[in-house]
Amino acid sequence: MQQKEKQKIVDLLAIYIKNKGSQNKAAHSLKGVSPAVISHLMNGNWEPYTDDMFRKIGNQIGYNSQNWQFVNTSNAAFLLETLDKVKKQQSVVTILAIAGSGKSEITKKYASENADVIRIECASYWDEKRFLQEILLKMGIRNPHNRIPQMMEEIINGIQNYDTPPELIFDEVDKLGDRLMYFLITFYNELKWKCSIVLLSTYYFKKRLEDGFRNRRKGYEELLSRFGTFIEFEQTSAADVGLMCEGQGVQEKSIIKIIQKKSNGDLRIAAELIRIYKLENGI
Incomplete structure (x- = not known):
């Protein structure tokens, strides 16, 4: 890896640290990165660390080795403005867009450039513990409790202790199974008007909620009531x-x-x- 690439990663890391509030908080929100590593890199002590460590950090803070430039498309401008507005109002919304609309890259940029944003990219293979562990990690909390009730309490208490109301962003939320979707109900109940919650998904999610409600499936009336404020992307031009x-x-x-x-x-x-x-x- 070229020195100029490492410098770009360190420069991005400096912005990331500023948004997280401290080097410790930044380190705790990154996988496989200790506070000592962060401290050394910021002090110019790069020699002990391999290219793999720089790549590991870069991949988590938005660095692109291909020099891919973020482009402010009409949907990008719309979503960035919406996320900012929702955060200030501590609102709850669901953003719907077709696959390939760029919503994930937009939210990655937003999370990397704004303080108190907890962005979770959901996966279909997660179980309850893995889901909660991911949220705690993005909050900068390492070595959490291993029992689900205590993990939930740690998340709720942690969010309520932020200096300013944070924003929870769940990207690709349609990948979550029903058991994980029920956690969203609890987050809403416990954190309403204490933080903003944004769900991002394809249009399948809306259909899933409406079908579940119509078929009287467990929890779906509550999910639709709480997360049924849908905002839709325009077709990419x-x-x-x-x-x-x-x-x-x-x-x-x-x-x-x-x-x-x-x-x-x-x-x-x-x-x-x-x-x-x-x-x-x-x-």
């Missing part, structure tokens, strides 16, 4: 795909048109097409 191309250094109009057509509004596909084009053309 060809102009937004063009902005992404230009942001990554692709300027040729004919190539941009091809990427716009092939991606059909899916920014994930557009990003892959841009990556391949840049590799083939040495950009």
Whole structure:
């Protein structure tokens, strides 16, 4: 790894520490990174640490080795503004968007640049303990209790002890099974007007809640009542795909048109097409 890459990671780490409030809090929110490592890196003592350690930190704080530039698409501007507004109001909302709309990258950027934001990227294989452990880790709490009731209490008490109301962001919440969804009801009941809660999902989540409510499935009436304030993304436009191309250094109009057509509004596909084009053309 080049020294300039390491410097970029350390520069991002400095911003991350500022948003977390301290070096200790920053270290506790990162997997496999101790407070001593953070202290050494910030003091310029890089020699003891391998490239893998820099990559491990960089991957968790938003560094992109491919120099991928964040592009302020119409949906990005909308979501960043919405997240800021919801945080200030301590509101509860559900953001819906099609796959490939860029919502995850937008929330990663928001979480990396704003203090008191707890962003959880959900996974379908999690059980109850893994779900709660992930939240505690993102809160900077290591070695939590190993029993679910105590873990829940630690999360609730920890959030209530923030100096300013934090924002809980659950990305890809539609991946959670029913047993984990019930935890969201408890978070709402215990933390209403004490923090903001944002769920992000594809449109499947809305259908899931409405079908569960209609079929009188356990907990779904409560889930729909609490998280049924839906805010929807606009369809990604060809102009937004063009902005992404230009942001990554692709300027040729004919190539941009091809990427716009092939991606059909899916920014994930557009990003892959841009990556391949840049590799083939040495950009």
